Amino acid sequence: MSATFPPLREELQGVEPYGAPQLSLEQVPVQLNVNENPYGPSPEAAADIARAVGEAAVRLNRYPDREFTALREGLAAYLNTSGGSGITPAMVWAANGSNEVMLQLLQAFGGPGRCALSFAPTYSMYPEYARDAMTEWVTGHRAEDFALDLDAARALVLERRPSVVLLPSPNNPTGTALPPEAVTVLCEAAASYEPGGLVVVDEAYGEFRRTGTPSALELLPRHRNLVVSRTMSKAFALAGARLGYLAADPAICDAIRVVRLPYHLSAVTQATALAALRHAPELLGRVEELRAERDRTVEWLRGRGHEVADSDANFVLFGRFADRHAVWQGLVDRGVLIRETGPDGWLRVSIGTPAEMAAFRDALTDVMEETG
Template sequence: MSGAFPPLREELRGIEPYGAPQLDVPVQLNVNENPYGPSPEAAADIARAVGEAAVSLNRYPDREFVALRAALATYLNSSGGSAIVPEMVWAANGSNEVMLQLLQAFGGPGRVALSFAPTYSMYPEYARDTLTEWVAGHRAEDFSLDLDAAGDLVLEKQPSVVLLPSPNNPTGTALPPEAVSMLCEAAASYEPGGVVVVDEAYGEFRRAGTPSALELLAVHRNLVVTRTMSKAFALAGARVGYLAADPAICDAIRVVRLPYHLSAVTQATALAALRHAPELLGRVDDLRVERDATVVWLREQGFEVADSDANFVLFGRFADRHAVWRGLVDRGVLIRETGPDGWLRVSIGTAGEMAAFRQALLETVRQTTDQTSTRDTA
């Protein structure tokens, strides 16, 4: 056989798979997980539900996951939504698969997906994997959106999909309702128009007074709001993401979804978790308090810090951020080297984990400063 093997698509050659470093260190604050797992009661209910599903694993699951869609609609109506019915809800294996399905349905050759950098690093990969052209505008210095420039770019590129994380990853910046409305109107002004996807993976962590785009679903038919159970629900290991949108959008996604894409075990797990929503979400307030305290502390140390409505904080700026990241790892603390050059991102953990992070950061910065001073005087 001549040529390179395997016969991979040419544009994929040499590309490393997506993924944050997985290192065995005591304090892991790099992938925005909820540090507080389910209670023994919730875990027991999940185990019981999975056990009940196990006796019929010889049969395919409900491919329309009717019960789960109804339970998710009820939850969304209690957390910022209004009049969301099951036909407006879709779910998949993590919000990553939800996003990929949106690009499969509405992207493709000759179509454009658009977002504003810095933003979630998987977005261009969804576009690449669906052969959709990727266009990235830019955020302002404080990571907000310049609404005039954003609207002009949408009108110029006429994307079929606009991806808007709120809170944004990796900056934690939330979008005001007027930004969502303006971009929905811009994306509806050309033919055949585009869908505007507001990715609220971290929506439950937003600060008091920060609205959800769920409130705008009744106003904009081309609006999609995505959520996940990985973060606030402490269910990252279950891989459950979902969206709320016009029923016509959900029906369009049904065309591209794989058969029986949500297993019976996944559906049982998610339904049991939703029964324990108040408890599983009970630590969100604790994480908000810890996040805000972390922002204050980092600023007191002289760091530049982005305002955050998520369960992580972006801070900097470092001349050599990799050296700082490495210094933290050497001290048993793993955070994320991501975002604009010179910045690092730390997930919010328990009080003990954040104390370990603060100590390790001070020691690392002191060490790197001493090394720089030594080199300068040598």
């Protein structure tokens, strides 16, 4: 037997799999670490989902609609009420979470001899998508306030000529939203060389953006190389359903078909997502409440002397701590789980219910008094 069994790809050897700490509710009753919506589907929405899944269940001996036609129609209709206009089903693609959407984009448009680019700090899975698609990963850097330096960003795109530029807005883990001019500048830069590059604006947290913060969906008619991705995991409170999607030029959606696995969206997933879309106003009804709780959290943290990044998401990045792990552990010891992520010295807290946020505030106050 070979000493290196199993024969894993060399660049994967010794790599730890991605994942936030998972602790049981018995261990840590207040869990504010993975940006979930703390409010589950209403009984009415849950009943409709159960009915739709039940109807799909009697046909599970047959493969699902490979093109998920009805779901694309539903998602297009929703996007046209959520920042977009003129989005057709042919412009929509969906997969098992926005993670699979991103991986498919890198599989289709990345690959050996090509590179993907983003600006740190940003979502830690992006370089893993690139690695899995055998695509070189290039990292630029954000300014001190986590905004993009547009001149530097444009220069890096023109220098490296990436096939894919990944731009989360709001950014994870900082919560920073992109202004429309940033998207336009980078779309124009990525279209200026051959064969050009895609600019993917990841709006996983887009529904939580503050009033007056536009969606990149508005720019789709202007930039053929723009892709805007969304998810039903966050604002729709369907993290367990695993449904992500994008809007883009129909040619981009057609190209992704080349790399998708056969029947990649199950009949159960399609039925669940369609039922959820029927209840969109109800499922999204707590978004405004979560925005208000986020803003109160930002104000409270700043009032306690912490640095806090402006957030358009359902989480807040705050710091700076000489030993952030000690603060994180102190919170866990008091029954509150947040995320140790982002730049050194910073922590991220997801926005929960008022009771959960009160528990977070009490625990953080205790930890800071104890640690000084």
